[in-house]
Amino acid sequence: MGGRFRAVAWGCPQRHGKVDTGIIGAPLPAVETCMKYTLLTLALVLNTTPALAAGDAEAGGKLFSKTCGGCHSIGEGARGGFGPELNGIIGRPAGTTTDYQYSDAMKNSGVVWTRDKLAAYIEAPKKVVSGTRMIFWGISDPQKIENILQYLETFQPK
Numbered sequence: 001m002g003g004r005f006r007a008v009a010w011g012c013p014q015r016h017g018k019v020d021t022g023i024i025g026a027p028l029p030a031v032e033t034c035m036k037y038t039l040l041t042l043a044l045v046l047n048t049t050p051a052l053a054a055g056d057a058e059a060g061g062k063l064f065s066k067t068c069g070g071c072h073s074i075g076e077g078a079r080g081g082f083g084p085e086l087n088g089i090i091g092r093p094a095g096t097t098t099d100y101q102y103s104d105a106m107k108n109s110g111v112v113w114t115r116d117k118l119a120a121y122i123e124a125p126k127k128v129v130s131g132t133r134m135i136f137w138g139i140s141d142p143q144k145i146e147n148i149l150q151y152l153e154t155f156q157p158k
Contacts (some may be wrong), residue, residue, distance in 0.1 A: 013151045055143075055150025063144055064151050071134075074155050081135065089113050094129065105131030118152070119145050 064074070071083035078085035080100030091114070095107035109129045111117055121128040122145050124138045139145055 021144050055146035055148075057147070057150040060144075060147035060149070060151030064148055067139070068148070072147060074152070086152060088157050089152055090118065090156055091150075103131060103133045105129055106133075115149055118149060122148060 068083075068086075071081060072086050073079060073081060074086045078087050080097060084097045084100035084102070091112065092112060094109050094111035095102040106129055111121075111129060113121075117128065119158075120143075122139050125132050125136055126132045139148070
C-alpha cells in the first residue's frame with residue numbers, strides 16, 4: 001500500500017488517488033464514510049451469532065435419558081412421577097396434565113410451552129417460572145438444548 005491508507009482495502013465505496021490527500025490517502029469526507037462502513041461491518045460481524053445446527057433427536061434422547069429421565073417420562077405409557085410426563089409438551093399450557101401435582105407457581109404461571117419458552121426453561125427453570133419445584137440447574141449449551149427440543153418434538157401429536 002506504499003505507506004498510504006487505501007480505504008478500498010476495507011471495502012469502502014470511495015475511489016481514491018485523484019485528489020492530493022496527504023498521509024491517509026483519502027479526503028476527510030471519504031475517511032468519515034469509510035470509517036462508518038468499517039464500523040458498521042465490524043458491528044455486524046461481532047453481533048452475528050452462528051446459527052444453531054438443526055437439533056439431533058438421537059443425541060437429545062440420550063441427553064434426556066441422562067438429564068431429565070430420572071423425573072420425567074415421555075413416549076408410550078408415559079405418566080407423571082417426580083415430574084410430569086412430556087408427551088405433546090410444545091403448545092401445551094404449563095401445569096395442565098392431570099396425572100401430576102404441580103406447584104401453584106407452575107399452575108398460575110400463564111406459560112404456554114413454545115420452543116422458545118422451553119429453551120429458556122431448560123436453560124434456567126427458575127428464571128421462567130419463579131417458585132417452580134423443579135430442582136434443576138439448567139443446561140447452558142444451546143446445541144444440547146436444541147437436541148432435547150428436537151427429541152421432544154418427536155413426541156408431538158401428528
